[in-house]
Amino acid sequence: MSGPDRPPEALPPGVLAVGLTGGIGSGKSTAAAGLARRGAVVVDADALAREVVAPGGEAYEAVLARFGRDLVGPDGQLDRARLAATVFADPAARADLEALVHPAVGARMAAARLAPRPPGSVVVFDVPLLRPAHRQLLALDLVVVVDCPPELALRRLQEGRGMAEADARSRMAAQPSREERLALADWVLDNSGRPEELEAQLDTLWAELLRRARAGSPPTA
Numbered sequence: 001m002s003g004p005d006r007p008p009e010a011l012p013p014g015v016l017a018v019g020l021t022g023g024i025g026s027g028k029s030t031a032a033a034g035l036a037r038r039g040a041v042v043v044d045a046d047a048l049a050r051e052v053v054a055p056g057g058e059a060y061e062a063v064l065a066r067f068g069r070d071l072v073g074p075d076g077q078l079d080r081a082r083l084a085a086t087v088f089a090d091p092a093a094r095a096d097l098e099a100l101v102h103p104a105v106g107a108r109m110a111a112a113r114l115a116p117r118p119p120g121s122v123v124v125f126d127v128p129l130l131r132p133a134h135r136q137l138l139a140l141d142l143v144v145v146v147d148c149p150p151e152l153a154l155r156r157l158q159e160g161r162g163m164a165e166a167d168a169r170s171r172m173a174a175q176p177s178r179e180e181r182l183a184l185a186d187w188v189l190d191n192s193g194r195p196e197e198l199e200a201q202l203d204t205l206w207a208e209l210l211r212r213a214r215a216g217s218p219p220t221a
Contacts, residue, residue, distance in 0.1 A: 015119070016216060017125065018141065018143070019125050019130050019140040019142070019143040020146070021126075021129075021143070021181060022189075024128070024168075025152075025153030025156040026147060026148050026153055028126065030146075030191070035202065035205075035206065041124065042123075042126055045109065045128065046126070048109065051108075057104070059100050060078070062100045063097065067093075071083055083097070088171055109137075113125075120213045122209045135184075142186045144185070145188050146191050147185075149192060152192055154169065154172065
């Protein structure tokens with residue numbers, strides 16, 4: 001994901017912007033859903049990526065030009081499973097796909113960051129491949145990392161999603177390392193235990209996010 005810089009004065013007042021990331025199989029989506037239930041506005045980079053490669057999307061024609069129109073199904077939609085099988089087996093192809101898709105996703109996320117919202121709002125940017133540059137692009141106030149040991153993530157992918165071990169390991173290797181993710185973290189959610197343990201951590205995190213959001217809101221008359 002990439003995109004143009006924004007002037008700081010363009011940011012909406014009193015809105016807390018939070019980056020949420022975690023490796024595949026870490027439970028990041030579970031954490032995002034938990035924050036949404038508590039009242040966060042969640043902007044999902046994966047959902048935006050699906051939109052930009054849908055018919056009429058910003059990257060649709062460019063992706064077909066690079067990877068072939070045989071990826072189009074009878075309904076006109078891109079066969080994302082076939083495309084994923086191609087790019088995860090070829091780092092150069094994956095880099096090409098990211099170069100086509102990430103700028104469009106970045107532009108949409110930057111627009112979401114600038115959208116007017118009520119003071120005290122918490123906006124969570126759910127970004128699997130969060131990198132240091134995204135912190136500047138989205139003017140993130142906080143980065144939250146959902147973490148678990150790699151072997152636990154691997155087991156979840158195999159048992160929960162039915163992935164073959166080789167496929168799961170390939171997808172894990174295509175993402176930033178655990179160490180790289182943790183180096184970005186202002187807050188770590190340890191998802192190596194039971195679901196209720198993660199929920200308790202989300203309660204603590206949400207209370208802190210609300211405190212920070214309200215502290216940054218302008219006083220009311």
